[in-house]
Amino acid sequence: MFHWLEKHPFFFAVGVFIAIAFAGLIEILPNFAQASRPVIGTAPYSTLELAGRHVYIKNSCNACHSQLIRPFKSETDRYGHYSLSGEYAYDRPFLWGSKRTGPDLMRVGNYRTTDWHENHMKDPQSVVPGSIMPAYKWLFTNSADIDTVYAEQLTVAKHFAVPYNQDVPMKDGSVQNVKMASSIAEARSLALEEAKVVAADMKDQDVKDAVARGEIPEIVALIAYMNSLK
Numbered sequence: 001m002f003h004w005l006e007k008h009p010f011f012f013a014v015g016v017f018i019a020i021a022f023a024g025l026i027e028i029l030p031n032f033a034q035a036s037r038p039v040i041g042t043a044p045y046s047t048l049e050l051a052g053r054h055v056y057i058k059n060s061c062n063a064c065h066s067q068l069i070r071p072f073k074s075e076t077d078r079y080g081h082y083s084l085s086g087e088y089a090y091d092r093p094f095l096w097g098s099k100r101t102g103p104d105l106m107r108v109g110n111y112r113t114t115d116w117h118e119n120h121m122k123d124p125q126s127v128v129p130g131s132i133m134p135a136y137k138w139l140f141t142n143s144a145d146i147d148t149v150y151a152e153q154l155t156v157a158k159h160f161a162v163p164y165n166q167d168v169p170m171k172d173g174s175v176q177n178v179k180m181a182s183s184i185a186e187a188r189s190l191a192l193e194e195a196k197v198v199a200a201d202m203k204d205q206d207v208k209d210a211v212a213r214g215e216i217p218e219i220v221a222l223i224a225y226m227n228s229l230k
Contacts, residue, residue: 039086041171044162044178045228047187048194048216050152051144052225055218057095059136066097067106067229080107090162102133109230114201117223122204136219140207144221150187153180195220198227 005012045053056062069075071082083106088094119126122140124133156162157180164180181187192211198220199211207217 043168043176044090047191048224049228051149052221055222062095064101065105068096069106079104109227139219142218144216
């Protein structure tokens with residue numbers, strides 16, 4: 001049989017294709033349905049976290065940082081557990097990235113603090129000597145766009161069945177309920193309450209004063225988003 005296939009390259013190629021295709025189906029199909037759905041512990045972004053994600057995209061952070069940990073030991077040793085497809089269920093757009101001028105940020109919330117992010121965004125070289133990352137000082141004065149975030153939440157809740165205002169099971173057995181506001185005013189209020197928690201751990205007095213006045217600097221929203229990446 002094998003000698004016959006060697007003499008007939010067309011049929012040999014067809015046989016190889018069938019074998020590879022069958023093996024691929026055996027490997028992929030059993031896990032596809034589960035892997036394509038949200039995993040336990042995946043909750044929608046809160047209003048402030050989503051505002052921070054907008055800041056992240058606006059400043060092209062994804063141009064230098066990926067959010068995709070590959071299943072290789074060299075990656076998991078440095079960044080943590082490899083990425084699972086369900087973890088991106090509420091990401092629109094995906095921020096996988098293809099270049100790592102800086103480290104992967106998929107699980108940065110597990111090992112960086114609010115204080116670290118504050119210092120790093122203000123003066124990267126003071127935290128990471130030799131870093132080529134520029135300072136993002138304007139984030140400390142620019143205001144986060146909560147109105148656009150609220151519009152996005154309305155859209156995804158309506159068209160993509162994002163589970164706002166629902167109990168979502170978390171990895172530790174608890175449940176998380178991410179509230180979506182019923183109005184822009186309520187969205188601003190929810191974001192401000194979250195911002196107060198983040199600002200309490202920051203040192204920049206101008207930022208603290210801004211939050212106390214009811215304003216939300218972009219740096220606060222960005223840190224909230226970074227802290228959510230786990």
